[in-house]
Amino acid sequence: MSQVELTAALLRSVALPGRYVGGELNEIVKPDENAADGHRLLRFALCFPDTYEIGMSNLAMRILYDVVNREEELAGERVFAPWTDMVEAMQKHDLPLFSLESKRPLDEFDCVGFTLSYELSYSAVLALLKLGRIPLRTAQRGESDPIVIAGGPVTYNIEPMAPFFDVVQIGESEEILPELLHLLREHRVKGNLSRAEFLLQAAQIEGCYVPSLYDVSYLEDGRIAAITPLAEGVPSQVKKRIVADLDAAPFPEKPLVPNIGIVHDRISLELFRGCPRGCRFCQAGQIYRPVRERSPEQLAIQLKQLLANSGYDEAGLLSLSTSDYSRLPELMDTLFSVIGEDKINLSVPSLRIDQFSLELMERISRTRKSGLTFAPEAGSQRLRDVINKGIDETEILEGMEKAFLGGYAGAKLYFMLGLPTETDEDVAGIPDLVYKMLGIHRRLKDEGHRLRKPEITVSTALFIPKPFTPFQWVPQATQSSLNHKVSILRDRLKSRAVKYNWHDQETSLWEAVLTRGDRRLADVLEAGLDAGIYLNSWEEFFDLEIWRELMERFGLDLDFYVYRERDRDEILPWDVIDIGVKKEFLWREYEKAIRAELTMPCGDFCSFCGVQHLAAPICVQGAQAVRASKKQEGASL
Amino acid sequence: MTPPVDPSNNRVQVLRFRLVWGGPLVWVAHLDRMRALERAILRAGLPVAFSQGYNPRPQLVFALPSGVGVSSRAEYVDVSLGREVDAEQAAQALNSSLPKGIEVLGVTEIPVELATHVMSQVRISDYVLQRSGISSRFLPLLEREDLTVMKFSKGKERPLNIRPLILEVRAESEDRLLLRRLAGSRENLRPDLLLLALRQFAGDTEADETSIERRDLWILPEKGARALVRPIALAGETEEIVWDGE
Known part of the structure; x- marks a missing residue:
């Protein structure tokens, strides 16, 4: 094996050399030895197309590192995107991209896998392949080249990157990856399968999508005519694969403890996957269905082990909607009994603004009172109903009143602009809501309560229609209408107690192209690499004009992807994927959205989204509802 | 447990x-x-x-x-x-x-x-610099009275003559140099400045390849003491440094 040598001069020439040296606590470096079957280990490079600090904060990276290295025949090592100073230094010293563990060049791995969390990281994927000296396209790779795979939430529509990946995992990789890598070992290590044979067999593993085994044809107007499997045994739709029982799923008991500060520098406890809410703008709420919880007992065991094995003093509770965890009070009791008198902080990401969440905040902020973060998402009740946010103004204002009384100065409020059916009146609802909050503050003060000076931060992001949501057919709001809406808010949020932040539009526009994009965009992405585009998710490296020019060069139109309304019957690029939730359900939800009709969260109620068929034994609530409806049918017969 | x-x-x-x-x-x-x-x-x-x-x-x-x-x-x-x-x-x-x-x-x-307290007690630290040919590159620098380099600290760049901060240098071999220098909260020579001086005054383009190890640290155990000691001396480490400063 060759090893990239990181000389003192190289490390002294870059900022943050700690990013590149590895050697953290609980790192796993497997020796170059044979497995019990007499064959060498399969070498897997677990890549994250962003910096060390971001990639190490990604829970999937940590889970997969553990999942792969638990297997005797597999060795998983980490690769992150070097910062531009390191890229320059590597080019100067003629060094290829390498792994942190054994400093092995990327092209000496059997499999190179990318965890993809956001579309803007696509350019970094291509750049990393290039730095790793691996042919970019699956069609250019030969028998001796690594197999390049991907996984993560954006792979539900991976079409713009389809020509670059040999295999794409659809669903939760801890279920799929070991099976896929064991099959790959037959090809790469034992030589029992050719590359083509491997790909054909991989396409038959549940949750594996092999893009090169599908042909996509287009109509003259640019819409898709058909998506056709190219070989026998290749499914016409790839079904997502998920973990049935989170308590039984492997988790890393000995977490890697980074040597430099990272973005989320704490223990992560994953409470549950999926979300019962069904907000109509939210992709995660659909693709992660159904809800699957970890038990409080299991989470307590994890917390105890993770604290002892890491020395961290903070644990974050992760889920899509913490206050929806079904046994939250019990969980809190259990976790606090693990923490005891130790100086350990618990933290939660954004919460719903309801009574329950405030009590939760009160309990967890024993030592530190961090800020409150709430996401009403839309300013008017009508629009909150359109997106099925399921929270009304009274609840929001009551929540805020309790927060003021509980010693909080205010909250960070997140909203989206450009939601379907949004009018200026809806937008004006945002300042109305904020001033009502400030009014409550004034009233409480007049009543003699001692409060902190009010501080409310309003942040708006631009709504981007996502695949596999009820809004997957709608056009994105135009830039001029968004500018207009931002200016409404800037004018009306001029109080000293209010701070207003808005998100950059240009990156959102490119994300919008990619998220609902098709395979033809691959040429544009490759040309972007040639134009030197790399860490595109960093605003300092983003330039929309380059993308506009490149799209034009390939005869593609940004408006086609971003501002076009799709028909109900249009074949969408991601129709090749089956997430369980049915297209008919999404359309039904879209129609309800236009009528501003609510859909109840999963629970006592089942909206028959379709996932109950994909995962009948797992979707407990769905299964119950199905049984109940059958009983009813029986009764009415 | x-x-x-x-x-x-x-x-x-x-x-x-x-x-x-x-x-x-x-x-x-x-x-x-x-x-x-x-x-x-x-x-x-x-x-x-x-x-x-x-x-x-x-x-x-x-x-x-x-x-x-x-x-x-x-x-x-x-x-x-x-x-x-x-x-x-x-x-x-x-x-x-x-x-x-x-x-x-x-x-x-x-x-x-x-x-x-300990930060204010530090007076001197000893380093080992290692690289092929380091001694013949570094020793001539000591004949200069002025070794002013630009020190980048707290976002500002300031000139600093590091020569007076170097107390003693001994070449153990052609590739290995022992260097004693002032250290602590009052006057301190950061070792990376030595590499800078090598580059600047000896034209040593590969200065950054030099490995730097701190060998010892010396503190003034109490006010008015006349000798510096190691905060913790290991077996065999018996020497002291005579000190007539503060």
């Missing part, structure tokens, strides 16, 4: 550890080194005392943290504890929890009232 961390913020005992600092953590900055040590202390279950206030932190003080890219056989840290423990046992527990490349060389108990 490790004892539970004492909840009280009271400092009842202070242990001074001498550490070897090597491996990947050589390449991280002081704040990250600090955090790595805090976590090791928590894993070891030492009853470290926490600071009071909004954001309580474990109480530890580095005598003189070595910079990024500098390894050390004389990294000293004073750790305040909220409950009394046996020093040797604490050293063992810490040793087994330390990350790769870091090791406890010695431990001693110091008076509680000196818990945060």
Whole structure:
């Protein structure tokens, strides 16, 4: 094996050399030895197309590192995107991209896998392949080249990157990856399968999508005519694969403890996957269905082990909607009994603004009172109903009143602009809501309560229609209408107690192209690499004009992807994927959205989204509802 | 099993550890080194005392943290504890929890009232510079009276003549140089400036390849003392440095 040598001069020439040296606590470096079957280990490079600090904060990276290295025949090592100073230094010293563990060049791995969390990281994927000296396209790779795979939430529509990946995992990789890598070992290590044979067999593993085994044809107007499997045994739709029982799923008991500060520098406890809410703008709420919880007992065991094995003093509770965890009070009791008198902080990401969440905040902020973060998402009740946010103004204002009384100065409020059916009146609802909050503050003060000076931060992001949501057919709001809406808010949020932040539009526009994009965009992405585009998710490296020019060069139109309304019957690029939730359900939800009709969260109620068929034994609530409806049918017969 | 961390913020005992600092953590900055040590202390279950206030932190003080890219056989840290423990046992527990490349060389108990004192006691530190041909490149520099380099610190660049800060240099071999220099909170020579001087005054384009290790650190044990000592002397380390300064 060759090893990239990181000389003192190289490390002294870059900022943050700690990013590149590895050697953290609980790192796993497997020796170059044979497995019990007499064959060498399969070498897997677990890549994250962003910096060390971001990639190490990604829970999937940590889970997969553990999942792969638990297997005797597999060795998983980490690769992150070097910062531009390191890229320059590597080019100067003629060094290829390498792994942190054994400093092995990327092209000496059997499999190179990318965890993809956001579309803007696509350019970094291509750049990393290039730095790793691996042919970019699956069609250019030969028998001796690594197999390049991907996984993560954006792979539900991976079409713009389809020509670059040999295999794409659809669903939760801890279920799929070991099976896929064991099959790959037959090809790469034992030589029992050719590359083509491997790909054909991989396409038959549940949750594996092999893009090169599908042909996509287009109509003259640019819409898709058909998506056709190219070989026998290749499914016409790839079904997502998920973990049935989170308590039984492997988790890393000995977490890697980074040597430099990272973005989320704490223990992560994953409470549950999926979300019962069904907000109509939210992709995660659909693709992660159904809800699957970890038990409080299991989470307590994890917390105890993770604290002892890491020395961290903070644990974050992760889920899509913490206050929806079904046994939250019990969980809190259990976790606090693990923490005891130790100086350990618990933290939660954004919460719903309801009574329950405030009590939760009160309990967890024993030592530190961090800020409150709430996401009403839309300013008017009508629009909150359109997106099925399921929270009304009274609840929001009551929540805020309790927060003021509980010693909080205010909250960070997140909203989206450009939601379907949004009018200026809806937008004006945002300042109305904020001033009502400030009014409550004034009233409480007049009543003699001692409060902190009010501080409310309003942040708006631009709504981007996502695949596999009820809004997957709608056009994105135009830039001029968004500018207009931002200016409404800037004018009306001029109080000293209010701070207003808005998100950059240009990156959102490119994300919008990619998220609902098709395979033809691959040429544009490759040309972007040639134009030197790399860490595109960093605003300092983003330039929309380059993308506009490149799209034009390939005869593609940004408006086609971003501002076009799709028909109900249009074949969408991601129709090749089956997430369980049915297209008919999404359309039904879209129609309800236009009528501003609510859909109840999963629970006592089942909206028959379709996932109950994909995962009948797992979707407990769905299964119950199905049984109940059958009983009813029986009764009415 | 490790004892539970004492909840009280009271400092009842202070242990001074001498550490070897090597491996990947050589390449991280002081704040990250600090955090790595805090976590090791928590894993070891030492009853470290926490600071009071909004954001309580474990109480530890580095005598003189070595910079990024500098390894050390004389990294000293004073750790305040909220409950009394046996020093040797604490050293063992810490040793087994330390990350790769870091090791406890010695431990001693110091008076509680000196818990945060050590930084102001540091006067001198000794370094070993190693690289092929380092001696013949470096020694001629000492004949100059002026070795002014630009020191970049706290976002500002300032000229600094490092020559007066170098007390003594001895070539052990062509490839290995021992260097004694002033250190501490008043006058301090950062070792990376030596590399800068090599590049600037000896035209040494490969200066950055030089490995730098701190060999020793010397403190003035009390006001008016006439000799500098090591904060913790290992077996065989008996010498002192005569000192007539403050």
